[in-house]
Amino acid sequence: MQRVVIGLSGGVDSSVAAYLLKEQGYEVVGLFMINWHDTTGTLEGDCPWHDDRVFAELVARRLDIPFHVVDLSEEYRRRVVDYMFAEYERGRTPNPDVLCNREIKFDVFLKEALRLGADFVATGHYCRRECVAAADGTEHYRLLAGVDGNKDQSYFLCQLSQEQLSRALFPVGGLTKPEVRRIAEEQHLATARRKDSQGICFVGKVDLPVFLQQKLAAKRGNVHEIRADWPKYARTAAPDDLPALAEPWRYTVRDGKKIGEHNGAHFYTIGQRKGLGIGGRRESLFVLATDVGQNVIYVGEGDAHPGLYRKALFMKAGDLHWIDPAERMRAGQRRRFRVRIRYRQPLQGAELVVCDEGGYLLFDEPQRGVTPGQFAVWYDGETLVGSGVIDR
Structure with a gap:
């Protein structure tokens, strides 16, 4: 019997995933991760992992599977949190959930699972894995979007490798969220009606702006408005x-006029609407750009402001990742894909053009809020082919 170690998070998705694996005949072991300790004692709000652990253990008891706890907080701080802070200080916007999956759940956690004798690791992600045989007889693994278009989480797994996918199982990827809730109710799982977690993946209930403001120093600066008729838009x-x-x-500050102040350019991201504290406008103000060196943020009025849109983006060569190396494009090649540049964004038509320096994504339509530090992800049908960190 093959052993699967599942990351029981205390949520309904991983709970039902554990149940399905047991029904499929696997030997299932539950492993709960502690990813965050607020050692400073300054973090506002409750750190919810204590509650999460209780729910995870209740599910394990209900399913009659072994339950273990592992503290990965030091690795998490070093490999995810510190990187995240460094990126924000540079004026970039990282995605901690993508990093969590690449660096923790399918690396550190996987190694812990292997110590427990695992053949596979499993999570409650809404995505699917497919094994295909190549012409030379080798096996290749594809990452597919989840069946539930409203919950598809393949974006968050866009940095996984063939080795990681070879060990991964995603039991709820072929289900919709209502179906998962129904199974949890039928099996009387403690998480059946528990709300999905919100906030940062490792902090939980605390919103990202609140978290950043307690970890990065505030620094008063100016807000400058750029008009939609700025000459260079032409x-x-x-x-x-x-x-x-x-x-x-x-x-530059000469391109607009000062309309307010802020607490630090590194707290803001391109396309952001909330948190500016400037009212009295017919339409909302949006962040167009940040300059952390000069500590200035530039804003524009209205969702249709031309400063929010761009036809192409660039990713450095070292930041391009291919789920299957056999799909890797070489310099001089170009290929059409369906692309998203943030989670839940509807897929966009684009052409990926690879050069020696990296890759350009040329979109059919201008894209709103292209944000350095975020991940661009490209699909061929249901298959997630690759991803890259947006440089500019």
Whole structure:
């Protein structure tokens, strides 16, 4: 009998995943991760992992499976949290959930699971894995979108490797969220009606802005508004001039007027609407750009402001990742994909153009809020082919 160690998080998805694995004949072991300790004692709000652990243990008892707890907080702080802070200080916006899966759940956690004799690890992610045989007889693994389009979480797993996928199982990927809730109710699992977690993956109930403001120093700076008729928005670039099309809008304080103050440019991200504290406008203000060196943020009025949109983006060569190395594109190649540049964004038509320096994504339509530090992810049908960190 093959042994599967599942990450029991205290949520309904991993609970039902554990039940399904047991029904499929696997020997199932539950493993709960402690990912965060607020050693400073300054973090507002309750750190919910204590409650999560109780619910995870209740599920394990109900399913009659062994239950273990592992403290991964030091690895988490070093490999996810410290990186996240460093990125924000640079004026970039990282995705801690993607890093969590690459660095913790399918690396550190996987190693812990192997120590427990695991053949596979499993999570409650809404995605699917497919094994295909290549012409040379080798096995290759594909990462597919979840059946439930409203809950598909393949985006968060966009950095996984063939080795990681070979050990991974996603039991709820072929189900919808209502079906998962129904199974949990039928099996009388303690998590059946528990709300999905919100906030940062490792902090839980605390919102990201609150967390950042307690970990990064506040620094008063100015908010400058850029009008929609700023002359440089009229710039034209040839359809094949990818560097020009991917170049971000760059402002100086002389390009707009001061309309307010903020507590630190590193607390804001491109496309952000809330948290500016400036009212009295017909339409909402949005962050167009941040300058952490000068500690200035630039904003524009209205969702249709031209400063929010760009036709292309660039990713450095070292930041391009292919789920299956056999799919890797070489310099000089171009290929059409369906792309998203943030979680839950509807897939967008685009062409990926690879060069020596990296890769450009040229979109059919201008994209709103292209944000350095976030991940661009490209799909061929249901298959997630690759991803890259947005540089500009």
